[in-house]
Amino acid sequence: MKAAVLEETGKDPVIRTMDIPEPGPGEKRVQLQYAALNHRDVYIRNGQYARIQLPVIPGSDGCGTDTESGERVVINPSFGWGDDPRAQGSSYTILGMPRNGTFAEYICVPEDRIHAAPEHLSSAGAAALPLAGVTAYRALFTRAQARKGEKVFIHGIGGGVALFAMQFALAAGCEVYVSSSSEQKIQDAVALGAKDGFLYNTEGWAKNLVAQKLAFDVIVESAGGPGYADLLTIAAPGARIASYGGTRGKMDGLSPQVIFWKQLSLLGSTMGNDNDFADMLAFVSRHGIEPVISETFALENIADTYTYMHEAQQFGKIIIDIQS
Numbered sequence: 315m316k317a318a319v320l321e322e323t324g325k326d327p328v329i330r331t332m333d334i335p336e337p338g339p340g341e342k343r344v345q346l347q348y349a350a351l352n353h354r355d356v357y358i359r360n361g362q363y364a365r366i367q368l369p370v371i372p373g374s375d376g377c378g379t380d381t382e383s384g385e386r387v388v389i390n391p392s393f394g395w396g397d398d399p400r401a402q403g404s405s406y407t408i409l410g411m412p413r414n415g416t417f418a419e420y421i422c423v424p425e426d427r428i429h430a431a432p433e434h435l436s437s438a439g440a441a442a443l444p445l446a447g448v449t450a451y452r453a454l455f456t457r458a459q460a461r462k463g464e465k466v467f468i469h470g471i472g473g474g475v476a477l478f479a480m481q482f483a484l485a486a487g488c489e490v491y492v493s494s495s496s497e498q499k500i501q502d503a504v505a506l507g508a509k510d511g512f513l514y515n516t517e518g519w520a521k522n523l524v525a526q527k528l529a530f531d532v533i534v535e536s537a538g539g540p541g542y543a544d545l546l547t548i549a550a551p552g553a554r555i556a557s558y559g560g561t562r563g564k565m566d567g568l569s570p571q572v573i574f575w576k577q578l579s580l581l582g583s584t585m586g587n588d589n590d591f592a593d594m595l596a597f598v599s600r601h602g603i604e605p606v607i608s609e610t611f612a613l614e615n616i617a618d619t620y621t622y623m624h625e626a627q628q629f630g631k632i633i634i635d636i637q638s
């Protein structure tokens with residue numbers, strides 16, 4: 315089979331021909347049609363990830379056919395969450411390193427990682443869902459408990475997870491606002507149903523919102539960094555702020571007074587447990603949610619997908635067509 319293999323950090327994966335994997339006991343083999351890229355793949359490629367083990371076939375997201383039943387399936391990328399629904403255990407791993415991932419024609423995974431793909435979705439759309447979808451679902455609902463009618467702020471809407479969080483919040487009946495470094499991405503978000511958007515890279519953007527008396531019940535973010543303090547400014551009293559990433563590094567300049575006086579809940583969130591994953595798929599099916607696809611690349615051009623994400627060109631998921 316054809317597979318993209320990451321052999322060295324600092325270099326792009328290369329296309330190799332490998333044996334088709336044989337399912338072990340309790341495993342199923344999936345012939346993949348589409349995969350999707352996540353920022354995790356870029357961090358691993360760049361050597362910016364803990365305990366990197368190479369060589370590996372990267373990729374956490376995939377949609378394909380169960381070679382035994384012929385069913386169209388998606389793969390839950392969370393392995394070994396453990397018994398505590400509140401947090402993953404110490405043996406938790408994510409598909410695509412250390413275990414071989416989805417940037418290949420075939421993959422074998424334990425039977426319980428496989429779910430029927432939502433019927434209303436194309437295979438490319440279903441491949442966009444797993445990692446970003448479960449991360450957005452847990453951050454927004456399981457952790458931040460977003461409810462109908464609440465004002466929700468999604469920071470950095472260009473991100474794959476961010477865009478799902480916006481779509482899920484809209485489907486749940488929330489009033490959604492976004493931020494971005496790009497006016498075009500804000501316009502795209504408004505076209506999808508966001509009420510308004512703000513450029514987080516302009517001086518004083520958060521203070522302007524306070525002046526307009528705009529404050530948010532729920533904030534979902536993955537940037538961290540010095541800009542995190544702005545999010546405390548725009549949080550409503552009693553707000554919940556869910557963080558699932560740290561793209562901009564340490565959160566400097568936080569005021570404890572703002573946190574305790576406004577009774578804020580600062581919440582960490584990572585991926586999701588098996589219930590989050592099943593609930594996310596059911597929610598997507600119930601609301602007919604269509605993942606936004608930014609661009610599709612052939613597996614042969616895998617290096618271009620990494621460049622595209624590294625340059626933050628995307629609005630939505632970057633898809634890899636495995637069979638082309």
Ligand SMILES: NC(=O)c1ccc[n+]([C@@H]2O[C@H](COP(=O)([O-])OP(=O)(O)OC[C@H]3O[C@@H](n4cnc5c(N)ncnc54)[C@H](OP(=O)(O)O)[C@@H]3O)[C@@H](O)[C@H]2O)c1
Nearest residue numbers: 353449470471472473474475494495536537558559584585
């Ligand atoms: N904990 C988990 O389970 C988990 C799961 C998935 C991802 N993550 C992490 O979450 C982050 C995003 O992942 P992703 O896959 O969604 O990546 P992505 O699609 O590449 O999204 C990155 C986005 O972050 C936004 N951003 C960059 N700098 C920002 C800033 N200073 N303030 C606000 N937003 C900023 C940008 O939005 P604009 O283009 O709109 O400016 C950019 O498009 C990564 O750090 C990733 O490792 C964590």
